[in-house]
Amino acid sequence: MLAVHLVSFFFSKLQEDPTKKVDRFLYAMRLHDDQLSDISARFQAEMKKGLSVESNAAAAVKMLPTHVRSTPDGSEKGQFLALDLGGSKFKVLQVKVREGMGIRRGGVEMEEKTYPIPKELLVGRGTELFDHVSESLKDFLHEKNISLDKKHPLAFTFSFACEQSSLDQGSLLGWSKNYRARGLQGKDVVQALRDAIDRTGGMDIEVLAMVNDTVATMMTCGFDDNYCEVGLIIGTGTNACYMEELRHVDLVEGDEGRMCVNTEWGAFGDDGALDDYLTEFDRDVDAASNNQGKQIFEKMVSGMYLGELVRLVVLKMAKLGLLFDGHVSDALRTKGKITTANVAAMEEYKNGLKNTRDILTGLSLTPSQDDCIAVQHVSTIVSFRSSNLVAAGLAAILTRIKQNRNLRALRITVGVDGAVYKTHPQYPKRLHKVVRRLLPECHVRFVLSDSGSSKGAALVTAVAQRLASQKRKVDETLSPFRLSHEQLQLVKARMRAGLEAGLKRKGSTAIKMLPSFVYRTPDGTEHGKYLALDLGGTNFRALLVNFKKGLQQNTRLHHKIYTIPLEIMQGTGEELFDHIAECISDFLDYMGLKNARLPAGFTFSFPCEQTALDTGTLVSWTKGFKATDCEGHDVVSMLREAIKRRNDFDLDIAAVVNDTVGTMMSCAYEDPQCEVGLIAGTGTNVCYMEELKNIEKTEQSTGQKQGDKMRGEKKVGDAEIQKMCINTEWGGLGDDGSLDDIITPYDVEVDQTSINPGKQRFEKLTSGMYLGEVVRQVLLDLTRGGLLFRGHVTEALKTAGIFQTKYLSQIESDRLALLQVRSILQGLGLDSTCNDSIIVKQVCGTVSHRAAQLCGAGMAAVVDKIRENRGLDHLNITVGVDGTLYKLHPHFSRIMHQTVNELAPQCNVNFLLSEDGSGKGAALITAVGCRLRQELNNVDNLLSS
Ligand code: BG6
Numbered sequence: 040m041l042a043v044h045l046v047s048f049f050f051s052k053l054q055e056d057p058t059k060k061v062d063r064f065l066y067a068m069r070l071h072d073d074q075l076s077d078i079s080a081r082f083q084a085e086m087k088k089g090l091s092v093e094s095n096a097a098a099a100v101k102m103l104p105t106h107v108r109s110t111p112d113g114s115e116k117g118q119f120l121a122l123d124l125g126g127s128k129f130k131v132l133q134v135k136v137r138e139g140m141g142i143r144r145g146g147v148e149m150e151e152k153t154y155p156i157p158k159e160l161l162v163g164r165g166t167e168l169f170d171h172v173s174e175s176l177k178d179f180l181h182e183k184n185i186s187l188d189k190k191h192p193l194a195f196t197f198s199f200a201c202e203q204s205s206l207d208q209g210s211l212l213g214w215s216k217n218y219r220a221r222g223l224q225g226k227d228v229v230q231a232l233r234d235a236i237d238r239t240g241g242m243d244i245e246v247l248a249m250v251n252d253t254v255a256t257m258m259t260c261g262f263d264d265n266y267c268e269v270g271l272i273i274g275t276g277t278n279a280c281y282m283e284e285l286r287h288v289d290l291v292e293g294d295e296g297r298m299c300v301n302t303e304w305g306a307f308g309d310d311g312a313l314d315d316y317l318t319e320f321d322r323d324v325d326a327a328s329n330n331q332g333k334q335i336f337e338k339m340v341s342g343m344y345l346g347e348l349v350r351l352v353v354l355k356m357a358k359l360g361l362l363f364d365g366h367v368s369d370a371l372r373t374k375g376k377i378t379t380a381n382v383a384a385m386e387e388y389k390n391g392l393k394n395t396r397d398i399l400t401g402l403s404l405t406p407s408q409d410d411c412i413a414v415q416h417v418s419t420i421v422s423f424r425s426s427n428l429v430a431a432g433l434a435a436i437l438t439r440i441k442q443n444r445n446l447r448a449l450r451i452t453v454g455v456d457g458a459v460y461k462t463h464p465q466y467p468k469r470l471h472k473v474v475r476r477l478l479p480e481c482h483v484r485f486v487l488s489d490s491g492s493s494k495g496a497a498l499v500t501a502v503a504q505r506l507a508s509q510k511r512k513v514d515e516t517l518s519p520f521r522l523s524h525e526q527l528q529l530v531k532a533r534m535r536a537g538l539e540a541g542l543k544r545k546g547s548t549a550i551k552m553l554p555s556f557v558y559r560t561p562d563g564t565e566h567g568k569y570l571a572l573d574l575g576g577t578n579f580r581a582l583l584v585n586f587k588k589g590l591q592q593n594t595r596l597h598h599k600i601y602t603i604p605l606e607i608m609q610g611t612g613e614e615l616f617d618h619i620a621e622c623i624s625d626f627l628d629y630m631g632l633k634n635a636r637l638p639a640g641f642t643f644s645f646p647c648e649q650t651a652l653d654t655g656t657l658v659s660w661t662k663g664f665k666a667t668d669c670e671g672h673d674v675v676s677m678l679r680e681a682i683k684r685r686n687d688f689d690l691d692i693a694a695v696v697n698d699t700v701g702t703m704m705s706c707a708y709e710d711p712q713c714e715v716g717l718i719a720g721t722g723t724n725v726c727y728m729e730e731l732k733n734i735e736k737t738e739q740s741t742g743q744k745q746g747d748k749m750r751g752e753k754k755v756g757d758a759e760i761q762k763m764c765i766n767t768e769w770g771g772l773g774d775d776g777s778l779d780d781i782i783t784p785y786d787v788e789v790d791q792t793s794i795n796p797g798k799q800r801f802e803k804l805t806s807g808m809y810l811g812e813v814v815r816q817v818l819l820d821l822t823r824g825g826l827l828f829r830g831h832v833t834e835a836l837k838t839a840g841i842f843q844t845k846y847l848s849q850i851e852s853d854r855l856a857l858l859q860v861r862s863i864l865q866g867l868g869l870d871s872t873c874n875d876s877i878i879v880k881q882v883c884g885t886v887s888h889r890a891a892q893l894c895g896a897g898m899a900a901v902v903d904k905i906r907e908n909r910g911l912d913h914l915n916i917t918v919g920v921d922g923t924l925y926k927l928h929p930h931f932s933r934i935m936h937q938t939v940n941e942l943a944p945q946c947n948v949n950f951l952l953s954e955d956g957s958g959k960g961a962a963l964i965t966a967v968g969c970r971l972r973q974e975l976n977n978v979d980n981l982l983s984s
């Protein structure tokens with residue numbers, strides 16, 4: 040009490056100038072330029088914190104990406120419905136942007152209706168609030184005679200903080216202002232709106248975009264002014280957005296171009312950053328709000344709180360005897376009795392004082408002239424502080440833009456809306472002046488958004504609509520690549536039927552099912568030094584493998600890689616085998632083994648009809664090979680002849696092996712459960728251990744001599760031998776038309792332009808050599824349809840083979856930013872925009888996804904067959920795998936495994952990656968082959984003696 044008397048005594052001395060005592064009393068609210076610069080610097084730091092992925096979670100200022108990537112360019116058109124929720128009025132609108140005219144030439148028409156929101160809905164259930172919104176929309180359609188039969192695109196201005204992952208999605212981070220509806224926080228409000236529209240029924244509405252009011256305001260003003268790259272609201276709440284460089288927006292992929300960021304600056308200070316600027320009145324306003332501790336900056340600035348701040352100051356001054364002779368009325372004690380409209384009225388140019396008197400009298404007070412002057416001055420200080428704080432925030436944003444663009448001076452326009460800015464007589468002028476004083480080097484123009492935010496929201500929606508229609512068209516193009524579970528089951532069934540047919544019939548079945556004359560997987564007794572030659576993958580390899588008896592881990596391996604030039608792959612057979620012999624000669628020189636006649640295994644990754652382990656007649660070339668005079672010939676003889684022609688070394692070629700078989704053997708050396716070999720590389724193929732009794736064609740095909748040998752082995756070798764490895768050559772599935780229903784026109788194009796049209800249809804859907812080509816065909820089509828590369832079909836795009844597996848793998852890598860995708864495309868001669876890169880990535884993903892699924896469906900057929908062969912309910916089996924697609928692609932293996940699990944649920948399939956290629960397997964087979972040959976020779980000797 041004593042303190043009150045002392046204060047009133049002190050101030051009575053100054054009574055002659057009523058504004059002075061207010062100045063003194065509200066000293067902390069009168070911010071000078073140094074303080075504003077300090078606040079501005081603090082806000083700049085907050086923005087950085089919000090943008091960075093490391094600090095965003097803890098940041099008070101959320102800096103929300105809006106997915107609006109450009110300001111209007113004048114090409115926007117269409118008719119849109121709009122909802123505007125979150126300001127002082129809830130409105131439903133229709134916005135028409137006339138074709139060919141655009142907004143600039145007055146081509147926009149707007150109709151709107153304000154619908155009151157009952158107070159209880161603001162704090163009731165979220166679903167009820169949204170039901171009211173959607174019922175208002177329906178009422179609007181009726182009233183304006185807008186057809187209910189047609190689909191209407193809709194723009195949604197929702198003026199609250201939402202985390203958006205796209206234009207048409209946004210989860211509510213938290214209510215502010217006077218909203219507090221339950222059950223929506225953390226939920227997608229676009230979905231909530233769609234659900235409400237469904238509940239209301241009778242309307243066909245497509246909610247295409249949701250935008251914050253700041254963004255919509257920037258867009259509205261941006262249409263008339265190209266420099267408008269900031270949106271500002273000083274209304275019930277306060278907030279600002281601006282165009283940020285995408286490279287600084289960590290939360291969104293991509294580095295190129297700009298994106299509008301909704302700062303949600305109302306929350307500046309929520310982490311205490313403004314504590315030293317807060318007054319007791321700010322703390323009281325916060326304490327009495329329905330979101331305590333939140334929106335601290337907003338509570339110092341915006342319309343919802345300014346009147347309240349003035350009331351609390353006046354009340355305190357009255358209580359201290361500084362106003363109304365110490366008299367306080369009940370009305371003055373009541374929250375909300377002084378509004379922001381009152382503040383504006385008190386500061387009116389001519390009638391201000393009279394208005395102040397009327398307002399105070401209305402609060403049952405009897406103010407003197409000095410009281411009126413003092414209270415008016417309180418209003419001025421409170422509202423001046425508001426505009427000063429906004430100026431500080433704005434200065435931070437503009438400084439950031441200037442620095443981003445490395446400019447010394449900046450010319451920019453700020454689009455503004457909100458009741459405080461629009462109705463307070465002095466506010467705009469004061470704001471402009473302070474901003475210009477804080478940033479003398481910037482040329483800042485302020486534009487009032489005269490038609491609210493809905494025009495801007497409609498413009499965003501127009502862009503969204505264009506993107507949505509583009510997305511729909513891309514999706515339509517890609518839909519034939521998306522296989523249903525039923526389709527995959529069918530592929531599995533067809534693969535199974537193909538395997539069975541191949542086992543039964545000799546001759547031209549789609550799946551050849553070639554006997555390999557490999558009867559068992561390694562048993563660890565293999566030992567010795569072997570040469571392995573590996574032809575048919577991406578490269579030719581020569582290897583020297585040394586097996587130490589019983590010591591799997593101690594296998595030593597030396598190898599050298601040789602590329603085979605295209606002209607050799609597609610020249611004459613003699614040239615091809617001469618080239619191989621030359622590579623072998625080089626390798627033997629390199630190893631110093633020119634004179635040792637080493638036993639050798641030849642991995643030859645093409646279909647070969649074998650009559651023994653060491654003979655193989657090439658049935659037909661596949662993949663990129665088409666050397667003449669090879670088909671129908673024994674490749675081992677051809678290699679021997681080439682070696683003979685050189686006459687500088689000799690080899691004992693004991694086995695010719697398909698790469699699948701080599702891979703299976705190599706993996707089986709580590710894991711005895713490995714009885715399947717898979718290649719997913721340049722080509723694709725599978726081999727597996729089949730029961731001899733099921734290989735009906737073997738006896739006919741291999742002839743008497745071979746039959747004897749087989750029996751010989753059964754007799755001489757292992758008495759329990761019952762199986763033989765079959766090289767399926769599953770790449771031929773579909774060559775009889777059995778896959779026609781899933782083959783797309785793009786696959787047909789790839790097939791027709793390949794060197795073996797009509798052949799290896801399954802391989803052309805699933806393997807590395809063709810996936811890039813399928814992608815290229817799709818990209819060509821999308822480009823011709825104007826959906827990609829601005830409709831430009833370039834030479835690069837017309838070049839066959841530009842997308843090698845390694846590029847597909849890189850493009851699809853999740854770790855890669857869009858800018859990197861763009862630079863890969865650029866390296867291939869394809870100039871892409873950010874959106875192009877997204878589409879290219881999507882196409883690659885769809886094509887490789889299908890490949891992995893098809894491969895999985897095929898594998899499911901193989902493992903289920905093995906399970907049934909053995910009469911088991913459940914099979915545990917290992918598949919040895921190799922190939923660049925499997926090894927390099929970021930998603931192929933996962934999707935393939937998943938598909939096998941889904942389609943062969945009774946099999947537990949373990950995939951084991953072959954570490955050393957199929958060469959080691961070929962060496963193992965050679966070891967077995969050499970031993971067998973030795974044993975057979977012994978038998979022959981025994982029989983003949
Ligand atoms: C309007 C916008 O023009 O301004 C609203 O259309 C926005 O969406 C509003 O919220 C801000 O002002 P106030 O004063 O209504 O909160």
Ligand code: BG6
Pocket residue numbers: 573574575576577578642644698718719720721722807921922923924955956957958
């Ligand atoms: C290798 C084998 O490891 O994988 C080759 O040794 C095989 O014989 C190859 O052809 C398959 O992969 P790609 O991707 O090179 O065709």
Ligand code: GLC
Pocket residue numbers: 125126197198199200215216251252253272274275276277278279303305337
């Ligand atoms: C509140 C909201 C914000 C909105 C502002 C102005 O601060 O959180 O999203 O932009 O009010 O309406």
Ligand code: GLC
Pocket residue numbers: 575576643644645646661662697698699718720721722723724725768770802
């Ligand atoms: C091709 C060949 C086949 C080989 C596969 C993987 O499909 O025809 O023999 O296994 O490619 O390299």
